[in-house]
Amino acid sequence: MSVKLPIYMDNHATTPVDPRVLEVMLPYFTEKFGNAASRNHSFGWAGEEAVETARQQIASLIGATPKEIIFTSGATESDNLMIKGIAEMFREKGNHIITQAIEHKAVLDTCKRLEKEGFEVTYLPVQRDGRVNLDELKAAIRPTTILITIMYANNEIGVINPIAEIGKIAKEHGIFFASDGVQAVGKIPVDVQKDNIDLLAISGHKIYGPKGVGALYVRRRNPRVQLSAIIDGGGHERGMRSGTLNVTGIVGLGKAAELCQQEMQQEALRLGALRDRLKKGLEAKLDEVYINGSLEHRLPNNLNMSFAYVEGESLLMGINDIAVSSGSACTSATLEPSYVLKALGVGEDLAHTSIRFGLGRFNTQEEVDYVIDKMVQVVTKLRELSPLYEMAKEGIDISKMKWQTA
Amino acid sequence: MAYSEKVVEHYNNPRNVGSLPKEDPNVGTGLVGAPECGDVMKLQMKINPDTQIIEEAKFKTFGCGSAIASSSLATEWVKGKTVQEALSIKNTDIVRELSLPPVKIHCSVLAEDAIKAAIGDWKKKHGIEAPVAEKAAH
Numbered sequence: 124m125s126v127k128l129p130i131y132m133d134n135h136a137t138t139p140v141d142p143r144v145l146e147v148m149l150p151y152f153t154e155k156f157g158n159a160a161s162r163n164h165s166f167g168w169a170g171e172e173a174v175e176t177a178r179q180q181i182a183s184l185i186g187a188t189p190k191e192i193i194f195t196s197g198a199t200e201s202d203n204l205m206i207k208g209i210a211e212m213f214r215e216k217g218n219h220i221i222t223q224a225i226e227h228k229a230v231l232d233t234c235k236r237l238e239k240e241g242f243e244v245t246y247l248p249v250q251r252d253g254r255v256n257l258d259e260l261k262a263a264i265r266p267t268t269i270l271i272t273i274m275y276a277n278n279e280i281g282v283i284n285p286i287a288e289i290g291k292i293a294k295e296h297g298i299f300f301a302s303d304g305v306q307a308v309g310k311i312p313v314d315v316q317k318d319n320i321d322l323l324a325i326s327g328h329k330i331y332g333p334k335g336v337g338a339l340y341v342r343r344r345n346p347r348v349q350l351s352a353i354i355d356g357g358g359h360e361r362g363m364r365s366g367t368l369n370v371t372g373i374v375g376l377g378k379a380a381e382l383c384q385q386e387m388q389q390e391a392l393r394l395g396a397l398r399d400r401l402k403k404g405l406e407a408k409l410d411e412v413y414i415n416g417s418l419e420h421r422l423p424n425n426l427n428m429s430f431a432y433v434e435g436e437s438l439l440m441g442i443n444d445i446a447v448s449s450g451s452a453c454t455s456a457t458l459e460p461s462y463v464l465k466a467l468g469v470g471e472d473l474a475h476t477s478i479r480f481g482l483g484r485f486n487t488q489e490e491v492d493y494v495i496d497k498m499v500q501v502v503t504k505l506r507e508l509s510p511l512y513e514m515a516k517e518g519i520d521i522s523k524m525k526w527q528t529a
Numbered sequence: 530m531a532y533s534e535k536v537v538e539h540y541n542n543p544r545n546v547g548s549l550p551k552e553d554p555n556v557g558t559g560l561v562g563a564p565e566c567g568d569v570m571k572l573q574m575k576i577n578p579d580t581q582i583i584e585e586a587k588f589k590t591f592g593c594g595s596a597i598a599s600s601s602l603a604t605e606w607v608k609g610k611t612v613q614e615a616l617s618i619k620n621t622d623i624v625r626e627l628s629l630p631p632v633k634i635h636c637s638v639l640a641e642d643a644i645k646a647a648i649g650d651w652k653k654k655h656g657i658e659a660p661v662a663e664k665a666a667h
Contacts, residue, residue: 434567436593440532440540451567451593460567472564508546508597510571510589511564526563 128444130490134329134424134483135278135306136448141331141484144378148333151371159368160359170370177377184380185304185323186314187340193360194373197337198305201324202229204339204364205301208350209270209322210237213299217267223247223255224466226274230303234272243267253282253416253467261292270299275307275323279450279463279479280416281425283307290319299348305329309383310422311391315340321348327372331484332379336372339364394482395423397491401480402426404495409502411515415450415469415477424482429473430498432512433505438478441501445494450477472511472521532594533628539598544605547587549573557651559643568592568636570600572643574607574615576651581612588643595633599623599640612648 131139140148151173159174161167178189195201210220222234224246234244245263250256255273271293276283286302293300301322307313308323309330315323323340327333341363342348356365383390405412411431427450430438435451450461451474460474469477480494506512511521532540548571549556556575562568569592575585586604590597602623607615623629623637 432591434592434596437540437597440537440594470565471567475564475567508543508589509591510560510569511591513548513571513589521564526565526569 126487126489126493129446130444130486130494131446131483132486132490132494133446133448133479133481134486135281135479135481137328137334138331138483139485140328140333140375141379141382143382144332144375147378148371148375151374155370157370159370160357170368173370173374173377174368177373177380180377180381180384181325181338182340184313184384185308185325185340186316188343190361191315191340191343193339193341193363194368194376195337195339195364196335196366196369198303198324198326198329199229199337201326201337201339202227202303203233204350204353205322205324205341206230206233206270206272207237207353208363209299209301209348210242211351212349213269214242217265217269219243219245219265219267219269221245221247221260221263221268221271221273223249223273225249225253225277225279225463226272227278227303227305230272230274247273249466251468252420253277253280253463254420255284255289257285257288257292260289264292264296264298268296268298270301272301272303274303274305275313276311276422277416277463278306279461280427280467281306281422281481282416283311283420283422285420286318286320293321294319306422309380309387310424312387315342321346322350325376327376327379330376330379330383333372333375336369336376338376390484391423394484394486397482397486397488398423398426398480400488401482401491401495402428404492405498408495408499413473415464416467426480426482427477428480429469429477430502431473431476432509432515433476433502435476435478437505438476438498438501441505442494442497445497447481448479450479451475470522535627536594536598536629539601539627540594543588543597543601545585545587545601545608546589548589549575549585549587554654555651557647557649557654559646559648559650561642561646562592562639564591568596568639570596570639570643572600572603572640572647574647574651576612576648578655583607583610583612583615592636592639593633595627595629596636596639598627599629599636600643602626603640603644607644612651615644616648618644 155169157166157170159170178192182189299321304323305326321342325338327336413429415427435449464474559572571589588600590600620637620641
């Protein structure tokens with residue numbers, strides 16, 4: 124059976140809108156275009172009703188109540204709001220925030236900005252498996268700590284943190300716990316009650332919903348979390364996020380969340396099996412490939428692998444009918460390899476050779492088999508071309524060589 | 530990032546891939562770059578000691594498509610040239626030929642370094658005083 128090219132396998136970056144999601148969105152562009160804040164006519168009521176349905180759908184997916192869901196423009200805004208909102212509201216109480224080294228830039232750069240404004244931030248290192256060490260977390264807590272913000276699952280390596288344990292530690296110390304849930308929500312069971320999460324950032328386009336819409340869970344009971352708004356205006360979303368609601372996008376996000384809830388269990392099994400097939404297929408035909416991060420605590424749809432002695436960008440060039448991404452420096456403007464892999468202790472040489480496969484709802488087994496064959500073919504060709512592979516085969520320890528570096 | 534046609538062409542059909550015997554007195558080997566920087570080039574040349582003509586050139590490169598293309602092109606260019614002529618190849622010539630964008634200029638610098646290093650190695654083997662290679666900034 125032939126596969127349709129190109130193949131999209133970069134579902135941590137974004138996902139296509141599920142046709143079932145698009146279908147429910149369409150009327151809200153044209154007939155049902157009302158402003159959800161228009162309280163005095165049926166156009167507005169239709170918008171409001173649609174938004175409340177979506178709130179219910181999202182709340183249900185994460186074990187929250189609808190009133191605890193705030194709509195935003197996306198997860199970057201949600202991350203900004205949950206961190207800056209707490210920081211500003213509780214700055215009298217303390218000025219210390221704990222996060223970790225491999226957060227998304229939306230969290231790291233937000234924390235860096237707060238540092239400039241007088242906050243102190245601890246960036247916890249991660250273990251070799253990519254997870255936070257709970258003892259190090261406990262040791263980092265100070266009397267002035269007001270917020271712990273640690274992602275549910277990492278976007279590069281798919282590694283899932285011990286979130287329930289972190290939530291428990293935060294609760295015991297009376298510290299708010301915020302989590303970037305972008306990669307986890309809709310993919311694996313997330314329950315804000317069980318996990319003691321106070322704030323959770325959610326994205327639409329990572330769960331087969333549209334781009335430009337996201338949500339933030341803000342706990343209302345035990346404890347009630349108050350946030351300072353970062354956008355001023357009409358006082359929408361209980362004053363936490365002003366701005367006319369993106370009703371169409373919100374409808375899509377809600378439907379996407381509903382589908383995830385209904386299909387997650389099956390989908391996780393299917394994608395986990397495809398991922399394992401991909402991993403085994405590559406390992407069977409190639410030597411010196413390495414998984415980055417814990418395999419046990421990992422999203423079912425993620426595989427992050429280093430192909431020793433083959434530079435990532437040249438690999439991407441060879442597999443140009445497959446969309447994946449690389450931790451290689453050459454794919455970034457900075458010429459620095461992935462900070463995530465670096466934080467795991469993956470050597471820079473291996474970081475340059477890493478590929479992230481992100482499987483999704485619409486990938487098939489035929490596509491996986493095609494990817495295996497193509498990867499093997501290109502890696503083999505590039506290793507023929509690689510002086511490092513030749514040296515390794517001659518028994519030379521590359522790590523002990525003296526290299527002429529700039 | 531979009532690659533120029535010539536880069537793609539060299540990447541798909543790299544010229545002169547392989548290795549020459551390192552111990553051969555007429556073979557000069559240049560190994561430049563570093564794995565942690567994401568680029569390593571090995572360029573080897575077989576040079577006739579009487580005519581100083583580069584009779585054969587081989588390369589192997591760990592690096593992005595532009596690095597592979599730069600070294601592939603370098604082997605093409607040095608073949609048949611005299612040592613003196615090969616030393617006059619500038620990284621900017623490679624940039625121009627392959628239409629490399631600014632972020633890929635370091636690939637061409639590395640290729641120039643590799644030519645100089647290979648010739649330097651050959652000269653050393655023949656007891657010829659190698660002029661201190663001007664090390665371009667990466």
